[in-house]
Amino acid sequence: MSELAISQERHILKPNTMTFDERKQQLIQQDEQERQAIEQARKSPFKSFIQLNKEFYKQEDWLMGKSPLAYRIFRFLIEHMDDFNAVMCSYKVMQEQFDVSAESVRRAIKILKDNKFLDIYKSGSSNVYSLNKNIVWNSWGTNHKYAKFGANIILAESEQPKKKTKSEKVKQVKIKEN
16 A cells, blocks of 8 residues: 655645545545444344344254243343344343243253353343343444443333322422512
8 A cells, every 4th residue: 555645735746645625535535435324324224123144043043942931031142132133121021921930931041051052130120131142133234342231121010119109299389480
């Protein structure tokens, strides 16, 4: 690659020169082209599709045989993950979804974690599940650098406090202006 010289004036006899203004315009055009390429990638007609690594099929087959519940939980998490492969939900949600005990969910999640199908992060007392981006991906092609941030949160109605039937009275206060 040849060297590019940038100066106040263009040197006619030196082909690899340009002015500061020309270089500035060139950089602005490059930035715009990159922005348009990223925007185009995000407007994919396959927005509701997930990307699945073909090399994962043998692991997926192994998981189905080892623990059908772990496989079903993995697919449930895939269905509900956000664009960064994360979802937050409690064991209670999975217990109700699959009509199994907390211990069954715990064992299934352990299989998924031990075999690197997902990572688990804590947010207070809740788990944030981050699915392995080398197995499954739910965003535009190269958006991997933020794979472990953000989350869709799934709540179970049974975990929520019961709603009060009586409405609380609200006191209105008027402020006098002088």
